[in-house]
Amino acid sequence: MTTRHFLTDLDLEPDELVQVLNLADYMKASPYEITALAGPQTAAVIFDKTSTRTRFSFASGIAHLGGQPIIVNPGEAQLGHKESIADTARVLERQVALIIWRTYAQAGLEEMAEYSRVPVINALSDDYHPCQLLADLQAVREQLGSLEGRTLAYLGDAANNMANSYLLAGVNAGMNVRIAGPEGYLPSERIVAAAQARAQRTGAQITITTSPEEAVAGADVVATDTWVSMGQEEEKEQRLRLFGDYQVNAGLMEHAAEGAVVLHCLPAYRGAEITSEVLDGPQSVIWDEAENRLHAQKAVMAWLLVQSGRADEATAELVRRGVRGQPAA
Secondary structure, rough: OOOOOOOHHHHHHHHHHHHHHHHHHHHHHHHOOOOOOOOOOEEEEEEEEEEOOHHHHHHHHHHHHHEEEEEEEEOOEEEOEHHHHHHHHHHHHHOOOOOEOOOOOHHHHHHHHHHHOOOOEEEEEOOOHHHHHHHHHHHHHHHOOOOOOOEEEEHHHOOOHHHHHHHHHHOOOOEEEEEEOOOOOOHHHHHHHHHHHHHHHOOOOOOEEOOOHHHOOOOOOOEEEEEEEEHHHHHHHHHHOOOOOOOEEEEHHHHOOOOEEEEOOOOOOOOOOEEEEHHOOOOOOHHHHHHHHHHHHHHHHHHHHHHHHOOOHHHHHHHHHHHOOOOOO
């Protein structure tokens, strides 16, 4: 059986995305029923970048699944400098059930997956943040009841990993996606082409614009992200001026659809990309979104183990029940 990995948002087919979201709902309702890592089996959780939500949600989720996380902090392993990624993969696959890596270059994750016989999960790279989008889509489904045909608007730095993942995951879910940012900070042609190819299959529509009002007009979901990511601190003042018109505030939200919800992957810089009034307001589902990192990541871990033939039949049957959207026991 072929090992399945989760490196980009498009590694899940549209029907598989629905399966994982259904399973996330199942596991949220019954958090300790599926123990795909019973033993306990171990999972490597490797951090090249610091983290709060990724660290806690994966460590907690692995424990919920009956496993034991092995947390590797920045600089604690020889990965990528004293030992090649390929050789590290060959070692880890014999000792862990999953490899979860929060890193910089997407190419490193792809090399790890190429040489690993256990599932590799992208916990964030410079290009994508697919685990975050699973949590986001789960939160939107919980609030709005459906994804297909809804309109999602993302504003701000539209050339970063979050914009890429919102575009790809959104169209994969059948959502119409609008991405807004200033010239020079819009998605690359490669990302837009990949999104358009998937959108042709799901019927989604894509809009790339420099107008925040155009993006938000009638939108069901409004999302943003920090304007100053790790490694961009020296550009802070320039970026604050550059992205000022793309702030998610009460005035901008007046253009959105009635009942629209607001997303932010956190950490948020209140008064910059989003105001406290919106972040803490009735349209915000940001704290549900943060919680759902736990449930969505548990779901993708269990799903990958089953798809890769690395789960026992009892676990596989519970996962099949969950992906069908049946109620948790």
